[in-house]
Amino acid sequence: MKILVTAKRVEDPESKIKVKPDGTGIVQEGLKYKINPFDEIGVEEGLRLIAKHDPKGEVVVVSIGGKEVQEQLRHALAMGAHRAVWVNHTGPLDQLAIAGLIQKVTEKEKPDLVILGKQSIDDDQNQVGQYLAEFLGWGQATFASKVESLESEAEKNKVPAVTLTADGKAVRVVREVDNGLATVECQLPAVVTTDLRLNQPRYASLPGIMKAKSKPIEELTPAKLGVDVTPTIQVLKLSSPPARKAGIKVPDVATLVDKLHNEAKVV
């Protein structure tokens, strides 16, 4: 079994994001970078599926970007992924380009499953997995989640939450949707996107980090893959959201209710 997992480079979710005064970008100083949290969950899920169903199988990670994205690939390799593919490209990429590039890598690698994050925490688009599934003509199961609590025994036992059906020809996925949980079954090969509650990613161990240094990273480019990456989105201007005006602290509940009733008029 082969599973392809994406690993996008994003700002650390703890970072303070500030817009440059001229609105052309964000202030880069002091920012730390990480693998997109949803993608880290994807790597974990891939590793668990392989461990359970085919220990001889492979998790291949792919990232698109400049040479700095190798850091995220090394992180995934340190977690236990087997190989990495780096699509070397600097400059803006829209979802058509990213999905197009991942499509070509998928056609080359022929995995049974591609796992992506449901969204990236910088652009917050929530699109690439679905574009990819359509481009490949595959089934999709987005927002893969877990029924039990992450603090449960089941989590501690690391039971895979995306399950292969008995015949091994499909995956059964529980999805987080409005008002509940939907379950779908996708014939393999398929595309799955991860929600936050799918699993708790493992830490990369020291031996894992040492080993990752010698694992191969294959370099590709959009030209080699034959994908036109001319952007179809123009980001014209960035701005900060309007600040909320400073509120007050009230000494007791009676004052709070008085303010809610007479000032805000919401009760």
Next chain:
Amino acid sequence: MPIVLIVAEQQPDGNLRKASLNAISAGKQLADKAGAELHLVLLGKEPAKVADELKGSGAKVVHLGAAPELEHYLAETYAPAIAALAQELKADYVGMASTAQGKDLMPRVAARLKSAMATDITAINGSGADLTFTRPMWAGNVFAEVKLTTPVKVFTVRATEFAAAAGGQGAAEVKTFAPKVEASKTKFVDFKEVKSARPELTEARVVISGGRGTKGDFKEIEALADDLGAAVGASRAVCDAGWVPNDLQVGQTGKVVAPALYIAAGISGAIQHLAGMKSSKTIVAINKDAEAPIFQVADYGIVADLFKVLPELRQELAKLK
């Protein structure tokens, strides 16, 4: 004349998902600015059920596509049908509310149409061919003005930023069509609904959310919610722990709410949580820690134990009646 096509959504219980009405408003605004005609489309086994509600919402035409295969929503069966209709109508814009279904479906429609897409738009700017969308990035820390340059433009709408379309705005022409149904490699297995007697989180006038500070004890939050006819929400920490259902999560990666009153009890106010509630009209924070970041967005803050404050709050509110 250019065409704006808005996809409406039927809930599993057969009713219209209310966020569709907000998406229709956005569609109308877009149609006005682009000098376009507004069309709606609804797919399903029995879409005619909600046709009446859509008829008076201000659109020119409502397209109803019924097929037995469309009983359970799947992106794989819905996307080709919508894309084919969009192509037939020569629609310039195709949009939908950013519900779970909107987020699952629209990128697949866009891919089929080889179109760029903007997720969760909060505003429509400019006019004619110079239209742009505003959308949040980085958990709402940044708002970006984006221009899509493909011939067809696809988007989803952040419902809280557009008023719900009211009924009684003329009568749209209702056209039925035979949707293009393709074989699907995905099959629907089941849907476990979280039933609640309380109002829907994204539609409630008052939302009371609990965080890790509740230690999983939501009794006081629920009691206050019942007193006020409010919806209950939660931080991610609470959903992860399995204390409340996942679909109560408010935030960047959960639901976006903007009620008249939002009460956050035992929630620290991480940026990812704020992303989902910062547009609420009045925000109240109850937290033991005076330094908690939630106080920076709260109109009224009270530094105290939530297990003491919530019962008192119920008593004081009861006095108003």
